[in-house]
Amino acid sequence: MKGTISVKRDGKWVTFSGEYEATTPVTVILSELNSRDPLLDVKGREVEPIEWECSCGQKVCGACAMVINGTPRLACSTFFGEAGPDIRLEPLSKFPLIADLKVDRTQMYDSLSEMKLWLDEGVDAKVRNIDLQYASASCMLCGCCLEICPNYTGRGKFFGAAGMNACFRIADQLDGAAKRARLKEFARHGDSGCSKSLSCGQVCPQNIPLAVLISRMNRDRIISRFIRD
Amino acid sequence: MKTILVIGNGLAGMTAAIRAAELGCSVILAAPTEPNRSQSVMASGGINAALNTKGEDDSPAQHAEDTLRAGCGLADPQAVQEMTEATPQIIEVLSRRGVVFDRDQTVAVNPLYLDGTEKGADVLKAGNIALRNFGGQKKKRTAYAKSGIGMQLVTAIMTELRRYQAEGRVTSLYRRKFVSPVFAAGRCAGAVFENTVTGSLETVQADAVIAASGGMGGLFDRHTGSDLSDGSVTAALFAKGAAAANLEMIQYHPTTISTPAKNMLVSEAARGEGGRLFTMRDGKRWYFMEEWYPEGGNLMPRDVVSRAIHKVCKDGFGLDGKYQVGLELETLPKETVSEKLKEISELAKTYLGIDASHEFIPVSPAIHYFMGGLYVDRFHRTTLPGVYAAGECACQYHGANRLGANSTLGAIYGGRVAAETAAREAEGVSAGEFAKAAEAEEAAIRDRLSLHRAVTREINAVRRLKQLMSSSLGIIRDEAELQAGLLELAGISPRDVYAPKNHTADAILFEDKLLLARAILSSALARKESRGGHARADYPQTDEAFCKVTVAEWNGSDVQVRFDEIGRVFA
Ligand SMILES: Cc1cc2nc3c(=O)[nH]c(=O)nc-3n(C[C@H](O)[C@H](O)[C@H](O)COP(=O)(O)OP(=O)(O)OC[C@H]3O[C@@H](n4cnc5c(N)ncnc54)[C@H](O)[C@@H]3O)c2cc1C
Ligand code: SF4
Ligand code: SF4
Numbered sequence: 001m002k003g004t005i006s007v008k009r010d011g012k013w014v015t016f017s018g019e020y021e022a023t024t025p026v027t028v029i030l031s032e033l034n035s036r037d038p039l040l041d042v043k044g045r046e047v048e049p050i051e052w053e054c055s056c057g058q059k060v061c062g063a064c065a066m067v068i069n070g071t072p073r074l075a076c077s078t079f080f081g082e083a084g085p086d087i088r089l090e091p092l093s094k095f096p097l098i099a100d101l102k103v104d105r106t107q108m109y110d111s112l113s114e115m116k117l118w119l120d121e122g123v124d125a126k127v128r129n130i131d132l133q134y135a136s137a138s139c140m141l142c143g144c145c146l147e148i149c150p151n152y153t154g155r156g157k158f159f160g161a162a163g164m165n166a167c168f169r170i171a172d173q174l175d176g177a178a179k180r181a182r183l184k185e186f187a188r189h190g191d192s193g194c195s196k197s198l199s200c201g202q203v204c205p206q207n208i209p210l211a212v213l214i215s216r217m218n219r220d221r222i223i224s225r226f227i228r229d
Numbered sequence: 230m231k232t233i234l235v236i237g238n239g240l241a242g243m244t245a246a247i248r249a250a251e252l253g254c255s256v257i258l259a260a261p262t263e264p265n266r267s268q269s270v271m272a273s274g275g276i277n278a279a280l281n282t283k284g285e286d287d288s289p290a291q292h293a294e295d296t297l298r299a300g301c302g303l304a305d306p307q308a309v310q311e312m313t314e315a316t317p318q319i320i321e322v323l324s325r326r327g328v329v330f331d332r333d334q335t336v337a338v339n340p341l342y343l344d345g346t347e348k349g350a351d352v353l354k355a356g357n358i359a360l361r362n363f364g365g366q367k368k369k370r371t372a373y374a375k376s377g378i379g380m381q382l383v384t385a386i387m388t389e390l391r392r393y394q395a396e397g398r399v400t401s402l403y404r405r406k407f408v409s410p411v412f413a414a415g416r417c418a419g420a421v422f423e424n425t426v427t428g429s430l431e432t433v434q435a436d437a438v439i440a441a442s443g444g445m446g447g448l449f450d451r452h453t454g455s456d457l458s459d460g461s462v463t464a465a466l467f468a469k470g471a472a473a474a475n476l477e478m479i480q481y482h483p484t485t486i487s488t489p490a491k492n493m494l495v496s497e498a499a500r501g502e503g504g505r506l507f508t509m510r511d512g513k514r515w516y517f518m519e520e521w522y523p524e525g526g527n528l529m530p531r532d533v534v535s536r537a538i539h540k541v542c543k544d545g546f547g548l549d550g551k552y553q554v555g556l557e558l559e560t561l562p563k564e565t566v567s568e569k570l571k572e573i574s575e576l577a578k579t580y581l582g583i584d585a586s587h588e589f590i591p592v593s594p595a596i597h598y599f600m601g602g603l604y605v606d607r608f609h610r611t612t613l614p615g616v617y618a619a620g621e622c623a624c625q626y627h628g629a630n631r632l633g634a635n636s637t638l639g640a641i642y643g644g645r646v647a648a649e650t651a652a653r654e655a656e657g658v659s660a661g662e663f664a665k666a667a668e669a670e671e672a673a674i675r676d677r678l679s680l681h682r683a684v685t686r687e688i689n690a691v692r693r694l695k696q697l698m699s700s701s702l703g704i705i706r707d708e709a710e711l712q713a714g715l716l717e718l719a720g721i722s723p724r725d726v727y728a729p730k731n732h733t734a735d736a737i738l739f740e741d742k743l744l745l746a747r748a749i750l751s752s753a754l755a756r757k758e759s760r761g762g763h764a765r766a767d768y769p770q771t772d773e774a775f776c777k778v779t780v781a782e783w784n785g786s787d788v789q790v791r792f793d794e795i796g797r798v799f800a
């Protein structure tokens with residue numbers, strides 16, 4: 001099937017044409033374009049290879065997240081058949097741009113540090129929400145949820161669904177004062193800035209039940225007000 | 230304070246960084262991406278530990294025995310025993326650091342939880358870490374986390390790393406690609422990286438360097454892992470004289486699906502739940518594994534199943550004339566396919582458009598794990614002074630074949646040991662001495678780059694190399710194929726390769742990869758026998774004379790291969 005691939009480069013579209021099977025994922029299309037030597041756009045001008053990121057190729061590592069036809073998605077599980085024949089690829093816009101489709105997502109990792117999301121010492125395993133802990137720990141830190149979020153800007157104190165999700169597991173594994181401290185971080189950097197539109201849950205490639213995690217933490221916060229150690 | 234530089238931030242690299250920091254070192258952890266993009270995150274089945282909670286009378290000694298048996302005589306018994314003895318403790322530590330393992334059962338001690346009090350909730354007790362059966366082991370010994378152990382391990386260890394970073398004890402550098410070690414006063418004193426954002430070369434000084442750069446899948450056409458694990462660090466160190474060992478020992482996983490992008494693992498669980506392998510003969514389904522191995526059937530060890538599929542296909546019985554057989558799940562109960570084998574059904578649906586509850590899944594063997602790599606002793610020293618290696622990039626613990634679920638363990642345990650040895654032996658040079666050596670190394674890199682002509686783009690050169698490697702190093706090799714591979718390799722002119730801006734160093738890493746490729750082919754050629762992950766059509770027997778480590782070395786003009794006694798310790 002014939003089609004075009006447009007890639008946002010320095011704010012402008014660069015368009016390529018190609019022929020792909022319906023089952024070809026965007027990752028394979030990008031590799032194919034980069035193997036063209038010289039790489040010519042539809043107007044026949046030679047352009048530099050496309051910068052983008054990929055690792056696992058199968059929806060596990062989050063590296064290949066980008067905006068595909070206006071929606072944040074993983075390139076390795078978006079196929080020509082559904083996204084084509086004319087595909088538009090843009091970098092995630094809430095992170096500093098490195099080049100083309102490649103962004104620097106360090107700020108997402110830094111926000112987890114700012115919320116002190118770690119265990120201060122060893123913990124006993126808790127089984128209360130073990131399935132939810134598992135789901136929360138499956139976050140790929142891809143950034144799709146932040147891209148779609150109307151309130152996340154990447155600059156303020158609101159860390160979006162990725163931040164709230166990471167908060168859940170740590171708060172859930174901790175007790176007492178340490179737990180309350182993380183729930184406070186959740187309130188400060190998550191809940192207070194979130195308007196519960198839940199677009200995040202719709203784009204999360206891991207289907208993490210973000211709404212459930214948020215409501216659990218809110219419940220725990222209320223409970224914790226009545227608890228004294 | 231000693232400074233340790235760790236290259237690669239998968240399970241081995243993160244663990245080494247944390248351990249070195251615990252021991253009071255200042256740590257720099259450098260890699261091209263964030264930790265959770267590394268191949269470690271893909272591990273699915275589990276991690277082995279003789280926890281002996283199943284009333285099966287298991288023990289670290291039996292875990293060692295199984296590991297050594299799978300290794301077909303090539304694993305270092307002392308290293309393996311030390312690892313399996315440390316393992317129950319390691320799993321306990323991982324659990325306390327928040328890894329969400331599956332649990333046996335849970336005991337509600339205090340029903341007060343039901344009225345919502347936190348104290349009540351906290352006395353709910355977790356049961357033992359659940360253990361499952363896994364290939365090659367008679368006892369239930371594999372701790373797991375649904376079907377995503379890698380993700381759970383990486384997330385929890387990354388969480389711990391975050392604390393060390395916040396305390397300033399570990400500095401993480403991302404978007405740094407290792408290009409070359411820097412030697413001063415006869416020891417490795419740091420490294421040169423390419424900054425893949427700016428394209429500039431940057432040097433990092435250290436008192437010891439730990440390579441934790443993963444396997445070599447990226448040198449092969451069809452593999453189950455990440456292309457980030459491309460053997461580039463192994464290659465660059467090999468080119469600087471580090472010896473590599475057992476490079477020919479490559480594990481093929483028998484059941485992978487072949488998609489336009491890559492081959493993806495279909496775990497043993499599919500056959501564990503009753504899935505059957507077949508192909509068509511005389512218009513009927515032929516369950517060749519069940520016919521050939523009435524006892525073990527579809528659950529024979531990985532290498533046996535891979536070779537059987539290979540034989541069926543080579544004999545012209547591949548399904549639809551292709552290199553593939555069928556995995557029959559559609560006859561299993563529907564809930565088994567949709568619940569217990571959920572990930573597999575989803576993979577087949579997403580990437581092949583196949584509904585596994587109604588149709589069979591076409592599968593074929595593909596490269597999955599590298600038992601060989603940088604030659605290390607049981608303290609994880611390489612043959613280069615000041616350089617240590619751990620994880621899949623190192624040749625340790627697995628001998629000629631790896632037991633499923635032993636490699637995440639080998640990466641975590643090995644990372645610890647490497648950090649302990651490095652911290653003990655670290656010995657730096659002055660900043661001035663380093664600066665001089667680093668400048669010379671950078672100049673050498675620029676000189677090498679200046680010799681390259683823009684003829685073939687690196688992505689295409691790598692593609693050709695991958696095809697060559699995969700066709701020469703199939704499940705069953707022979708002299709003619711290996712020689713043909715070497716000949717074709719010699720025909721690739723390394724200096725005709727160039728890489729896009731900000732990645733120019735890839736062109737010289739490609740030169741090093743060619744050397745490593747030559748070493749892999751030469752090692753396979755030299756081992757004139759069949760053992761573990763190395764099967765020769767022309768030497769089908771195992772030969773006791775080869776119960777040794779294959780050692781490949783680059784002496785500046787030639788790749789040389791020799792055989793060493795097992796268990797050497799480097800001074
Ligand atoms: C699909 C799949 C399933 C698996 N399932 C299991 C399982 O169930 N149980 C089990 O025990 N094992 C399993 N394995 C194997 C196991 O996951 C790996 O062997 C192990 O995680 C390797 O860890 P590592 O830290 O050594 O390397 P990796 O996780 O591969 O990390 C290598 C690191 O080195 C970096 N790097 C590479 N090149 C450079 C360079 N030039 N400069 C700087 N950094 C560099 C990479 O970016 C990465 O950070 C599986 C593997 C695959 C592919
Ligand atoms: S619910 Fe809406 S506002 Fe809240 S994190 Fe999700 S997308 Fe953002
Ligand atoms: S919560 Fe989902 S969308 Fe957000 S970073 Fe994690 S995996 Fe990606």
Ligand code: FES
Nearest residue numbers: 055057062064076
């Ligand atoms: S490449 Fe890993 S999620 Fe797409």
